[in-house]
Amino acid sequence: MQKYMDCLTACPLFTGIEEGGLLSALTCLGAHVRRCEKGETILAEGDPVRYLGIVLSGAVQIVRMGYDGSRSILSKLGPSDLFAEAFTCSGMEKMPVDAIAAEKGDVLLIPAARILHPCDHPCGDHHRMIYNLMRILATKNLAFHRRLEITAQRTTRGKLMTYLLLEARQAHSRSLTIPFDRQELADYLGVDRSGLSAEIGRLRREGVLSCTRNHFTLHTAGEDEQA
Amino acid sequence: MQKYMDCLTACPLFTGIEEGGLLSALTCLGAHVRRCEKGETILAEGDPVRYLGIVLSGAVQIVRMGYDGSRSILSKLGPSDLFAEAFTCSGMEKMPVDAIAAEKGDVLLIPAARILHPCDHPCGDHHRMIYNLMRILATKNLAFHRRLEITAQRTTRGKLMTYLLLEARQAHSRSLTIPFDRQELADYLGVDRSGLSAEIGRLRREGVLSCTRNHFTLHTAGEDEQA
DNA sequence: CTCCTTGTGTTGAAATTTCAACATACGTTC
């Protein structure tokens, strides 16, 4: 366990908790490490929802069967990433998805009930974990909502501009560097890569924005002076 | 306040808390009622994030400027609905949206800090509220994720089938009644209504499903016997 | 019964997106 200390302290679930407290908290919670081979199912669809997971090493994928029978990957997770937290906190009974090991590695499984319900011991870190968990859920909510707002746009232009505007607002600047390459941006927006490139070209020609690589600058009045 | 008791007990934030405890909890939290005229801004974009809101009467809309300057409605809320909870719990500093009264009515504003941080009094209901809040956030997370999974599909057929399959899985049945009329379903899926009707017709002719009004039955093998 | 409204299915044309294929630029490796 000691060797995963860095990984654990980097996990947002343990923000503000010191190493010593973390170790005793994990013991108190009944957390255990599970070693997984590549392709192994960690949590299966239909299983009772009991554990919250943290990737210690390797990689985990959340997958589900699509309507056409293909297995679709809902998310890919790496070290320090949390998974199944929304299932455990929502009170859902059965897992609606599979969690599988995409690579050989270790995961930490924590019985969720112990986190959600207060323990008798006067353990100050416990409240901190609940607070952290709430913060994680709320932050994800905002991220999902944001993405929904973007993908709700019907055109490529609408999606791109909505995305850029939201980013620019967050950065309080008309200039921003995005954390995606073209293909990743297209996937995030849910559009075709070449169509996206074409649309960026069009916007550039119209003088709406300029862009080099993944650095964009919006030229439109936007909404700086109002609202 | 007394007249809103039914509305408050129906709010998922107070599930499991009795009337008496609720009243004292609200006092302890420093909640206050605000009367709003139609069109009044309750929380403005840029305001510091302090309050979590509950609609007591009337209606509230969450709105934001779109990239083309149009005001887009992100959600519409009625009595017992909670709003701004994700902002308060995420630790965000400034409101990224406006909350405005769509109709004349009352809202309850609760300083969020008092909910998130434990009070000194041994108040059992406090933990229950935190637990409820977590559950609300997690449930919304799942709802958002589900909808993203649906809208991520590129075609109308993909969106519809993904939606129906998720609903059918949840209902443990191949038959289901959806809570939308065609227009609402189209909006939820993010597609054109007439195109949706056409696609349903096509699927019906192909024998994939049958449907009368808002009752659907899937005929495909689906994934009943496996997973 | 008739008028009117609302919800739904159809249709064809216009607009947009996707797809496949290729051109170009850049950085790396040898």
Place this chain on the structure above:
DNA sequence: GAACGTATGTTGAAATTTCAACACAAGGAG
């Protein structure tokens, strides 16, 4: 420097979606 792989922009054709317009059925109001 040459060969190579990756990232990006371009293009035209095919597929899909949107849009506008209309037909039709069901239910309510008069």
